Amino acid sequence: MTSVLTRQGLRSECVAGDGSLAIETRSLVRSFGDLNAVDGASLSIPRGSLFGLLGPDGAGKSTFIRMLATVLAPSEGDAFVFGHSISHEQNAIKPRIGYMSQAFSLYPDLTVRENLDFFAELRGVPRKEMDSRAKRFLEFSGLTEFAGRQAQHLSGGMKQKLALAVTLMHDPDLLLLDEPTTGVDPVARREFWRIIAGLHCEGITVLVATPYMDEAERCTEVAFMDNGRILLHETPGALKKRVCAQTGEERVCMEEAFAHVIAEARSGEANA
C-alpha cells in the first residue's frame, strides 16, 4: 500500500475500468413525507471511475448515496450496484461496498484499533489477515501511532481517515463517500484526496459527494445534482469546455461552471 502513495497523481497508469457499470440508477425516488429528497435520479457510473457527485446542500446527495449503500430503501424506481438490485439484493451488495456517512460514525469510546477490528470482524475479514490489514491501513492513513487512542480524541482529519480505513478493511470494490472532507482543514483534505486517488489507482470505483469544486477537478467524471435530480453527467474537462463555449469565456473554473449549470437549470424550470 505504500506504493499507492508514491504512485499517486499518475492517473494515466491507473487501472482502467472494463467499461461495465458499477452503479446504475433508474428513476430513483425517495420521499420523506411530502418532500422528494431524490426525485427520479437516473445515473450510470462505470467501473473504475472516480466519480464526483456535486450539488448544493439539500440537493439530495446524501439520500442518493444512502440508498446505494442499502441503508435507505427507495420509494420508487430501483438502482443496481454491480448488477444487484438495492431493493431486494442488499446482501449481495453489502460485502462489496464501503460506505462513509457524512457524520462521523464510529464508536467514540473505542480506540482506533478497536474500531478497525470491530468492523472487520462484522465484515468477516479472515482472521489471518486482520492484523496485517489493520497495520497496513493504519500505516497509510498515518494513524499507526494513534492506534491506542480513543476515536473521540482524534482530530477531525484523523477521524475521517479512520472512518475511511474502517470502510477499507474488507477490501470493497466500491467506495461510497458522503462529503468525507467537510469540516476538515485544507492540509488534511489534500492528504485525504491523495489516499482516495491512490485507491482509485488500485481499481476501486469511488463515488464521492462533495460541495467543494476543487475536489471535483480531481474526478474522472462528475454529475450535478439539484432538487433531487441529476442535471448533467460528463467529464470535468468536457463540462468546462461546454460552459466556456456558452459563456464566451476563455477559461472557467469548476465553481463558475457549476454556478452556470445550476442557474441554467433553474431558469429552465421557471420558463417551463
Place this chain on the structure above:
Amino acid sequence: MMSLLRRIAAVTRKEFIHIRRDPRMLASILVLPVIQLLLFSYAISFDVTDVPTVILDQDRSAESRDYLASFEHSEFFRVVDHIESDVEADRAFDTGSAKVAVIIRPGFADAIARGDKADVAVLIDGSEPNSAQLGRAYASALSSTQDRQILVGWAESRGMDVTSMGSLSPQIRTWYNPDRRSADFLIPGLMVVIIMIVTIQQTAVSLVKERDQGTFEQLTVSPIRRGELMVGKVLPWLILAFVETAVIVAVGVLLFGVPLRGSVLALALGSVLFVFSSLAIGLLISARASSVEFANMAGLLVSFLPGFMLSGFAFSLESIPPALQFISYLFPGRYMVVIARSVFLKGADVATVLPQLGALLVYALVSLTLASFAYSRRL
C-alpha cells in the same frame, strides 16, 4: 454459522468495552445495587417492635389472663398500662401513649368453656398504617395460636378428642417470617427490583445510542443481521444480570442472614425467564425510542415505578387499587417477587411456583418476539 457466532461475539465484546469505559454506567451497575441493598435493609426498616399497648380485662379469669400474657411476652407489643374502661383506651390513643388496645369482654372464659368462639377486641390506632397493619396481623396470629392452646388445654383437661371439635380446626396461619424481619422480606424482593432496573435501563439506550452516533448506519451496511445484533447486545447484560443476581443472593444469605429455604433451581429458572423478560422490555423501548433522552426516561419510568410499586416489593398487591393491580400484571416483576419470596422464605420448589414460572415463560416469549420484530424494522 461460524461467521454468525463471530459477529455476535464481536458485538458482545464491543458492548463490554463500552461498559468498561463508561464510569457512570459502571457505577449504576456495581454501586447502585449495593447502595440500594444497604439502604433498604438497614436504613429503611419495616420492622416494628415494642408497640405501646394497653390492656382491658373485664373477664378477669384464668383464661383471659393466659391470653393477655401472650401479648405481654411478645416482642411486638409492649404493655404500658392495664386500664379499667373503654374511655381510657380512647384517651391513650389521643395522647399517643398507646397504639393498640386489647379488650376482653366479660364471658370470655365461659365462651371457651362452651366451645364457642371467644371474642377479643383489638383496637388499633390506624394513623400509622404500617404499624397498624402489622398490629392487626400480629394480634390475630397471637389470638389464633393462643386460641388453640386454650381450647386444646380445655379439651384435654376434660378428656375429649381434640380433632372432633369443630372450633379447633379453623384459621391455621403459618408464618413464613415469624420474626417479621425486614431483611428477610425485603431482600428477595429487592433482588427482583434491582435486576429489573439495571437490565431495562441499560438495554433501553443500547440501540438508540447507535442511532445517535451514526454507527447504526455502519452496522446496516455490514452483513450483520438484526437478530445477531440484538443477541450480541443483550448477551453482556444477560451475563451481568446473572452475576448480579448471584451476588445479591450471596449478600442476602451471608451478610443479612436471609434464609434460602427452597429450591435453588426454581430461583434460577425464575431468574432466567425474568431477566429475559426485562431485557425484552428494554429492547422494545430501544427499538421505538427516538432519542437517548427519551429512552432513558422511558427506561426509568418502566423499571423504577413498576419495580417498586407494582411488583409487590414494598406494597402488598392486594391493597393497591384494582386498576393498578391490572397494570401490575403487565410487568414481570410481580411474578418474580412471588417466586423469590416463595423460594427464600417458604421453601418452595419448582412445582410450587409453577404458575409464576409459566407466566414468566409466556411473558418472556411474547416480549422477546415483539422486541425482535421491533428490532428488525428497516429504516
